[in-house]
Amino acid sequence: MYFYALRRILAIIPMGLLVLTFTFFMLRYVPGGPYDGERELPQEALAGIMSYYERDRPVLSQYAHYLGRILCGDLGPSYCQVGWSVRELMADRIGVSMELGFYAFGLAMCLGCILGLFQAVNHGKFCDRWLASAEIFFICMPTFVLGPVLCYVFVHRLCWFDAFGWSSWKNKILPVATLSLQYVAFLGRLTRQSMHDQSTQLYVRSARAKGLTRWQIFLRHIFPNGISPVIAYLGSTCAGVLSGTFVVENLFNIPGLGRLFIQAISNRDYTVISGIVLVYMALIVVCNLVSDLVLVAIDPRIRLRVDR
Numbered sequence: 001m002y003f004y005a006l007r008r009i010l011a012i013i014p015m016g017l018l019v020l021t022f023t024f025f026m027l028r029y030v031p032g033g034p035y036d037g038e039r040e041l042p043q044e045a046l047a048g049i050m051s052y053y054e055r056d057r058p059v060l061s062q063y064a065h066y067l068g069r070i071l072c073g074d075l076g077p078s079y080c081q082v083g084w085s086v087r088e089l090m091a092d093r094i095g096v097s098m099e100l101g102f103y104a105f106g107l108a109m110c111l112g113c114i115l116g117l118f119q120a121v122n123h124g125k126f127c128d129r130w131l132a133s134a135e136i137f138f139i140c141m142p143t144f145v146l147g148p149v150l151c152y153v154f155v156h157r158l159c160w161f162d163a164f165g166w167s168s169w170k171n172k173i174l175p176v177a178t179l180s181l182q183y184v185a186f187l188g189r190l191t192r193q194s195m196h197d198q199s200t201q202l203y204v205r206s207a208r209a210k211g212l213t214r215w216q217i218f219l220r221h222i223f224p225n226g227i228s229p230v231i232a233y234l235g236s237t238c239a240g241v242l243s244g245t246f247v248v249e250n251l252f253n254i255p256g257l258g259r260l261f262i263q264a265i266s267n268r269d270y271t272v273i274s275g276i277v278l279v280y281m282a283l284i285v286v287c288n289l290v291s292d293l294v295l296v297a298i299d300p301r302i303r304l305r306v307d308r
Contacts, residue, residue, distance in 0.1 A: 005293055014286050019281050020274065024066060027270045029058055034079040034268040053079060080267040086275040087114040089260060095243050095254035096166055103176045105241045107182035113230060115184070116191020120226075121218075123196050126186070132192070135185035143244055147178040147251040164253040175252045179244050183237050191230050198226040228295060235291030239284040273275075 044158045050056045054065060069076055075086035117137075119128045138146075154174060155163040198204065199222050205219045206253035249258035257276055 076271040080269045086257035086271050093256050104179035108180040112184040112187025119192040120195035132281035138181045138185035143247050166254045179248045195231045196224045197228040198305050231295050235288035
């Protein structure tokens with residue numbers, strides 16, 4: 001298992017290099033730039049700016065210099081916010097995005113698994129069918145539609161919460177709900193289906209024939225085997241939650257990395273875009289790695305394949 005973890009960690013390096021390289025060259029060759037506006041800058045001023053940010057060099061030279069900075073932990077200066085480095089801009093906002101993602105992921109994992117287990121225990125009953133219909137509705141509802149709907153109902157009509165900002169618990173409930181409800185529904189359906197599939201296996205019938213109670217069968221046999229697909233999906237859930245912060249932070253005016261990323265795209269702030277992409281890529285890869293390692297640790301069948 002240790003060699004498996006080491007191989008996965010080493011695979012992050014070429015993946016990060018590939019993402020960074022693609023982002024760098026894509027931003028350099030798309031039309032427009034950070035200094036293009038309605039009024040053109042004088043050629044002397046533009047040349048001075050390009051020289052200051054070392055953008056008058058050949059592209060390959062810029063790329064080599066940028067990689068050297070990345071290896072030293074320097075993400076470079078912001079092209080549009082003078083006097084600020086990318087690291088300083090991200091340091092003020094990464095805590096907000098991580099808090100939003102942590103709350104949404106925790107809610108999705110806990111509530112989704114609980115709903116799925118409840119549906120599996122009550123499979124085929126009215127409450128199971130009703131919850132299954134509600135889950136399909138939330139799975140099909142995009143985040144950019146669900147957010148305004150929740151704002152209209154709970155802010156405009158009921159006046160229960162505040163719509164914008166991140167200063168109090170009233171500001172945080174709607175963004176967290178908007179970001180997590182789709183994954184609550186998906187994890188609920190996945191848990192329900194996985195537990196139901198395990199309950200129809202022959203080893204469960206054998207356990208019933210031996211005289212084990214319903215809860216003994218569930219806790220000893222159905223749950224340990226049925227939870228593996230759910231754990232395997234948690235890495236994708238974490239990735240989806242992290243990427244979903246881009247939409248939610250802009251909908252609710254939350255000062256996080258997602259909102260900074262959208263502003264950087266609008267301003268063509270290349271270094272900020274590359275820095276945020278690199279950070280999100282690292283977070284997503286780490287979340288998937290942790291999910292895979294937990295799955296290997298709890299499932300002997302996967303552990304045997306890994307050891308081989």
